[in-house]
Amino acid sequence: MNPSTSDISGPSGPNRRTLLRYGSVAGLGALASAAPFLRPEGAAAAAVGGPEPTAPELKLTKFRDSLRIPPVLRPREHGDHDELTVRMRTADVTVHSQMPAVRMWTYEGVFPGPTIRTVSGRPLRIVWENRLTGNMPVEAVDFGSATGRSPDPLTNYPGTSGTQVVPGVADLAPWAAVHLHGMLTGGGNDGWMENLIGPGEVQLSAYPNKQAATTLWYHDHTHHVSRFSVYAGLAGMFLSRNEEEDALGLPDGARDVPLILCDRNFGVDGSGNPTGRLVHKVEMIGPRRLMRAHAAPYTLVNGVVWPYLEVRPRWYRFRIVNAANSRIYRLMLLADGRPVPGALRVIGTDQGLIDKPLAVEGALNLSPGERADVLVDFGAFRGRALKLVNTLEGLTPGASDKLEDLLEPDVMQFRVADRRPSDRFSLPKTLSPTFERLSRHDVPHDAVSRWVVVVGPGSGNVPELWEMEEVEATGLTFPAGGVVQVRDAGGTVRTLRRTAMSYEDGAAFTAARGGVEIWNYLNLAASPHPMHIHLSHFQVLSRESYDITGFDRATRGSAKPVAFEAALPLEAHELGEKDVIRVGTAGRIAPNATLGELVTVAVRFPVVGRGVHHCHMLEHEQHMMRPLVVSPAGHSGAGGHAGAGGHAGAGGHAHMGH
Template sequence: MNDPVDRRSFLTTAVLGSAGVVAGASLLAPPAAAAPTPATPDFGLTKFLDPLRIPPVLRPHARRQDQITVTMKNARIKLHSQLPATEMWTYEGHFPGPTIEVCSGRRLRVAWTNDLDGKIPLTAVKVPFRKPSPANVPGYRNPDGSLPAGVELIDGAADLPPWTVVHVHGAVTNAGSDGWTHNAMLPGNSQLAEYPNRQAASPLWYHDHAMAITRFSVYAGLCGMFLVRDEEEDRLGLPSGDHEVPLVISDRNLDTDGSGALTGKLLYKMPYAPATGTMVPVTGPFTLVNGVIWPHLDVQARWYRFRVLNAANSQFFRLDLVDEAGVVPNDAVRIIGTDGGLLPAPAEVPAGGVTLTPAERIDLLIDFSRFQGRRLRLTSTGSVVEPDIMEFRVENRSRRDPFRLPQRLSKSYVRLVHGTTVPEEHEHVFVAMLPPNVAGEPNPTMWELREITDPPAQFPANGIIQLTDPNTGKVRTFRRGAALFDDTTSFFFHRGQWVVWNFLQLGSAPHPMHIHAARFQLLSRRTWTDLSAFDLATGGTSRPMPVPTEGPVIEKWEQGWKDTFQARQGEWLTVAGRFDGATGEFMYHCHILEHEDMGMMRPFVVHPPEVARVMGTGGSGHHM
């Protein structure tokens, strides 16, 4: 098996901390002649053989109180009809778990019950990202069962028990129900959580969030969708029922036996750089939709609504819809929503395409009446191993479709603008994301920054970052604060407070940053074309970072409400939101699960403003 060139380029880029790359090209870029499709490995599995599975739907509605029990169970799941069944950890025996649907404003109580048993059903190994052990092909052993040079079992992974805690990603709920990463439970226990659902219609999702092992438990199968419905959405008459389809996209690797045949067992195969020990996030050669490898879906010649979620550990999907001729009309697809709800109006897909990073969601409408009798492929163009995701098979007949694309979607939407719809009274926080090998740390790191007025006499100095403010041109000096999850909490916010988060990406592959407890909008994206001012060896700037340039442009679809934002190399992102729905201690983190588990996660606190006044007069000693 050859080690694909794209894969090697990706790994080298990620480890060395140069420009981050993502899999893909465009989703419905302007029509153009298709380039020849290169042969790609299928590892013995027939593409588009199996139908897409649709997860069952739980719609809890009671007279007084909505409440359900969702049980975590061991299950054997067929990921492809040509594979043996795969042992997985699941919610209610399904991968992904049931889609939970709730009405906005109706409180839901869930007993997340852990009935799992045994150890985690996967094999976890580290492999050097060089030949003869490519990281993105099935299997990891020699035919005689021995380990190739440089390949190691990940210490302790095989003994992991079912220690779980559920986080409903995007839900605005009090901290006791948010899935605090340390509050995991062993089998025989239930996590009792309450979700007020006082938020607009939006595609949320739920997954395990246990400290240090989220990458393994989600990979083993613990995820599912959670949809909030409201009257504003209902009035639009969007495609529904069989014409509204969740697409939970993920990737996996599988083990092989001594003959090289796929066994169906999950293989968590993490590449690393032997020289430095730097770990590279895990991706797999098999792309799954709703738990099926390369499925197909038979569709009618009419509009469909797709709720698309990237549930992969680290893989980025840049989606493209192509037919046999490689030409698809640009107006056949519209983006109508993102993580936090509906857009104000349908958005065209930009020529550069729509990249979904882990945990991001988009709400798509596709008009299949344009493609009667044709087959379309959803692909991730430029993927590191395999671009194909799934196939749509359109019926060969005309059909009356009552749906008409509305010109306006969310009338409640308000675009946030710094200083106007974001009030003058707001808090700013600064977070730096650093590449591997900063001051001897082999993996990417994250620092909370505190501005200081007494800069050191000499630069570079460890933990000191100087920025040139793009609004004033003045140099601002920041000192590294908390970096590890268990360092002292330093971000405290009032309930009802507006906060602008400044994410400074100072090198390496992109980071999808997720903030719990509220929804946010992207205010600005600026880019440093030169990062040489940051000295890797010292861990500080040798001179002030220059003024970043404006851009890339914020596309119409990116202006929607979101909870996860892609920070690409050299970008200074600002996102704004208001913590008006919940109180307690929450988390923010990179949603590449390997980065989250290895240190790119920190807590913050939201509390009533009255409590803050007491704290300021000799309470806990914390300061805003």
Template sequence: MTETMETVGAPAATEEDLREATEAGQELTPFVDALTVPRMLRPAVTEVTQEVEVALRPAWVRLHSELPPTLVWGYDGEFPGPTIEVRRGQRVRIAWTNRIPRGSTYPVTAVEVARTAGQPLPHNRPGRDGVKPSEDVAALPAWSVTHLHGAQTGGGNDGWADNSVGFGDAQLSEYPNDHQAVHWWYHDHAMHVTRFNVYAGLVGTYLVRDDEEDALGLPAGDREVPLVLADRNLDTDDDGRLNGRLLHKTVIVVPSHPETGRPVTTPFVGPYSTVNGTIWPHLDVAPDWYRFRLLNASNARIYNLVLVDEDDQPVPGVVHQIGSDGGLLPRPVPVDFAAGAPLSVAPAERFDLLVDFRKLAGRRLRLVNKGRNQPSGVADLADNIPYPQVMEFRVGKRGGRPAEVRGGPEARPGPDARGGFVLPKVLSGSFRRYAHDDLHHGHRLVVLTPPGTVGGGGHPEIWEMVEVPTVDPHVPAAGALQLRGSDGALKTYRRISRTFNDGLGFTVGEGAFEQWSFLNLGAPVHPMHIHLADFQVLARESYEVSGFDPALGGTRRPVAHDAGRPREVPPNERGWKDVFQVRSAELVRVMGHFDGAYGRFMYHCHLLEHEDMGMMRPFVVLPPEVLKFDHGGGHGGH
């Protein structure tokens, strides 16, 4: 599902829009329900690889104590699923078994609500607005495949989107877990319907532990808490009361797309924030250090989080980011809410956070979603926020027992005056920053097109590009792009693929380093995810993109680096990443090492509606010795 530029640039909700949303949801009281912590699942450590079954089951859950039960699909019947914890190098086999009976009621009601230009976006209100539910979504079977997001494992275990299973069958996957300590997560990845299956509840957390992490003596036990964020909407009964049923409401832009006549719709964003499956929960904490493993498991909502006090003022100096998608950062990064810098968390991104509650005894703090105003003036999907609240922390007045730390006393850093945890100055001594010029590597250019580009049917697309000889003067043509980079060099590229089922474009030799560059010619922010490998963000660069003509599907004049709008890679992106926010008129360069596995994998936008509607492409990793026999002519200009 996609949005036109007009939709993306729509203003934030009006006062009337927010008032209507508040009235419709006024029966829900914030922060009355305690945060639930997902069950821990630790496969047995043995010399022989053990198989663990995780069954997909329907279940009734309470998203809020003032709501009727909600039907979901969950791993082991839980939303979110159990937190799976393993040690580095502990090879595990998981049978993801589909135990959702044939004929089961699909737990998601889906509607598309029409909107004309100039009207507020109605998707953040509960209820169907009188629109009849989609019969096609209601008829969906329990058809699912599970992807362990971030894992380095063979293509046959990765959760290929077409290889989904039905009732009674199991997807058998093996995970070597030979990776530094990391926070991965698992979720449904079924072709065409990922947005609905994930929304139904098929998500869970996966943690890998190692000795380097243990030696830091980080808060553990009940002081290490997963926070799985996901926005949701709810249907209403005939009297306008919330009935607890999951509602996937998106917006049809009227008129329809002029090229195809098909409706163009926005990705899903909903009014209610859930944390670990509960709407607006609270967590009782001691005045001590806590470790929070934050995951944004939303379909498309980008959270811009701020920790505020009872007076709605940012709380300074207590939050430190120590890890990102692929593991520990080199050093802690302070999160300075007081300077107006929220934590921007896109779908599928993970943030490893330490919070120091020691000086906040007796206080009530709230995590809120403040939205963002981008310098480009383009409104982000997260800007339309009827309810900013996410969760509340209630800090006790006494310290209680000392926090448990991972690794035992011999692994702990020197204590402070109270004998408690001390924030390390260095986190990962094993981390090494990639030096571009010191690595022999290939290059890939991936272009993210505006929704209205000719031939795209109204959807933003992924274009894989290959460099061709530059001809002067440039002859504009569909699929041809001229780019003047930050080095001043002018290069010409042609498109080699644009849809998932186009011919294979990128083939990578196992063990190779590659730089992938993502150029966003339109909007909105696209969180791009590449399977298999860990990456480092090398650069973020602004581009002047008006030379690209969507009606032509190519450039009439070069897309050029804009030195007047410098962008930097922030400190919290200078570790290992597998999801990268690519903003409007921005080029993001990332470097990855494709080692440790062979097979067919995918990369895609992690706005799930975009992924399902075509922003996904395959790539293949082969032994370099085998690649010498490839007769495909280079596959994408490696």
């Protein structure tokens, strides 16, 4: 199986479905090295905008380089399925024209990796081939003070001055495990993080591809070190299309633009100029050396630092992926320094199109691993420059905040050509007629209910993920370690006892294929956590705030029940089918916060096998990950034997989503 052709833009016209399946044979290497920055096909000459300075310590000029569009890979038809080979390669990648190329681990020599485009419903087999060379191309360092947080942490700046080396990272060999994030495939093809392949070896994965047209992404999932391997460059986008989507006539070709967001840091030379050496830098707080969420000062979009994109005064479609290790992006579009309300219109979520377009009136909050499919109409902005910025709750959009690692808030610039709008596209009233938005009444009354509680750092000085079981309170003394009481909106008090915490602990949650379960994520920690469930997809039923003053942090149990405070609205990108959900505020982190969050989701399990559920902050994967098993319905009770602990049995069944 050979890689097919690399195209700069997607096909359009009556033969789209055929073109999506086929491509003439061509190598990616020549395309990747031909030009570091490629102008999207059909882009108009810009009349406005231009480079801008940033903070002096960051050295690089903003909006100097154009947005790079990743090359496209299309699989070849082979009988009843499609086939593709994707090679992992070590490569030097240009991320900004004012700094040397960056040594990275990549897919097919480019960062991000090629966009894989497929037709939904066509089974796909991919050979992931490891041709990586050398050791981990990332210098890992940390810093900190025994007296607490710095008001201007070193994570705001490039270089390693004032830090110490994290041992063992520089010598990591190029092992890999590829996870096609969001693909509903069995456990044997999911990229199990301990089934590693070394250089010269291949991972063979079969993907049913039986899901809605959607935006997925693929990335490395190597156990214990994914925070470094993904940071090194092992990430790319996966798109599928179907007839339902094609019938909408959405912006296509050069107006269907992937935006893969991440942040990176680099080493510096004697003059403070970035050298192109990747630096993973984190702050360790206080005498316990508690790790802050990773943050870096340079924002990359499609592998380019602070790029610009030339657009025409027409509608555009943007597939946005948050591929950062830990940073939450609160995105706003600014014109003349002011937010444009409703400029971003969400048409799809992690797992496909929603029923109707939804305008984003505030910020579009994407936590690591989340995706949003949005439309933007540039028709009212001819001859003007706009900015996409990252902001914080309570902060003036476009302003910086050193304390929260937001020295440079700009993400990218759009330069709208000064020409008469000529767009026949109009926003559809209906997007996916097959999508159904769930309510609690749609979930079977006998559906299994799970509880997952997120708490702050414990004896291991890292945040913890607790799997819980509901028990009777009789005979218990409060507070008790690992026991949490919850008073819901109706006044009912539930007593939850921890059953597992570390990856190696005991029996796993075991669900039934085709079943529907309710998962309750309760966050008792200061930080938000994006929760991801493999082998499944889900809809968010509710988000609620809870008074968590009853949780005793010393004993790590409830002195009194944590109690319902208020129902919170769901955001536009949370109203469709998903596989990642943020649990906790997307605003500023308050270490002594009195409010936590309960997010409830209805989960469907269409495939079988052994997978995991975990926090998608990559720095948390090692200690906030638990196994998950999905079995064929009825298998656990066959022969009269009870299943493993936490088994769901047959579970409830319901029609969900697409």
